[in-house]
Amino acid sequence: MDNGAQTFVGIDIGTSFVKLIAMQTTNNNINVVGVGIAQSTGMNKGMVVDINQTVEDIKAAQKDLNKKSQILIDQVVVGIPTNYLSIKNLKGSIELGKDPREVNERDLKELVSSILNEHQSVENDFVGIAVEEFIVDNFDGISDPLGMMGTTLSIHCLAYAIPKTIFRNIIKAVERSGFKVRNIVLNPIAAAEVSLSSAQKEMGSILIDAGSGKTSYSIFQNNLLQMSGTIFEGGKNITSDISKVLKISEKDAESVKIDYGSLKTGQIQDSESFVIQSLDQANEVKVGDKYLSEIIHARFEQIFTKIKNKLNSTNAFDLPGGIIITGGNSALPGTEEEAGNILGRPVNIYIPNQIGLRSQIYTVAFGMIVHTWHLSRVQMILESTLKVNKFEKFQPEMQEEQTLNDENTDLNFGTESGVKSKPQKKEKKSGFFSSLRRWIYNLFE
Ligand SMILES: Nc1ncnc2c1ncn2[C@@H]1O[C@H](COP(=O)(O)OP(=O)(O)OP(=O)(O)O)[C@@H](O)[C@H]1O
């Protein structure tokens, strides 16, 4: 099956780094065509705290990507952190008519839009939706009802929402950087796409994203993100601890952590040491590797003990898929053993294996691209009801029915929204859309 080449660009705006990845698909393969990374200075704990700074950081990541690849970026897939995530279990139905008729895309969209409208809140925006099952008349357990005959269509789904302030500032920062948002993906869903096997997602497992300003833990089961929580501590706190205890700058502390840091305290000889400059540059100070390791371990233990306590109140530790850890902070040597000791269960570390992405810091950006590439037609239709997603433009049936949900198709959080987006050449756009459309239909042939 030839799907034709498509390019996806994913952006992960973290506390330490903005990661921008461009990948191209051909047939069933996906390859990196560009990677850009920049220091993130406008984010803290999963929130934009300085939008101008975040815009500059995104542009710096784009500049970095363009040094290595001349790819023209227009639309991006945006990762959404799950701080303060609320998950709603929603149900709804629509009548198709007195006589059975075929379920079409418009029905799905109408069904989901009506449920989301009914449950929308003042504080939160819906940022994701996942189907548990469709029910056509009395037949349940249906994953794709399109084309089925019936008189009633019902859905059981999980709808994910986060505070509007968090969500809209991320989107605004991306748009002000000159990109259009193609679609959004929750960070744990992105990470799970590449780090968990289908069986782990189905049977149940715990995924930990050990980042810089936060460490998030998520539970997957029945192929759904069932729960996600956040500890607002991570690699940045470890760096800060080193800086304070050794009385060196944060910059030097970060270098010391990367060069000499480890969690394998018991395996380090007392004689092992390195030399650093004191903050006033006046003296050289000898630091034992073991001492450094103890500083790192204290914070690491605190983070993972908090996770253990949070997860102890769930059945997550009994899930057969086990525990997988990713994110930059899991690059500390000894993470697997120490996290395993603290959590009392074996853990595995996930590192992307793609050329150019072989670091845990890229897991989320890589995963959001693969997730978008793998989206089913039904999932695309459902997610097109979320305000920022642009999938409806890829669906010929929905294009003909533009009046259905026109008020939902454009995001306009303010005057600057989308202003700086690059104009697209018309014929190029239609070529891209038609090849995507071809790809979507090929998938279901
Ligand atoms: N080799 C390494 N050894 C130790 N720590 C590392 C290593 N590489 C990266 N880190 C740490 O990982 C963190 C960055 O990871 P990551 O990119 O996953 O975080 P982020 O996405 O920017 O932040 P967050 O997800 O918390 O908002 C930094 O604290 C950095 O010091």
Ligand SMILES: [Mg+2]
């Ligand atoms: Mg992150």
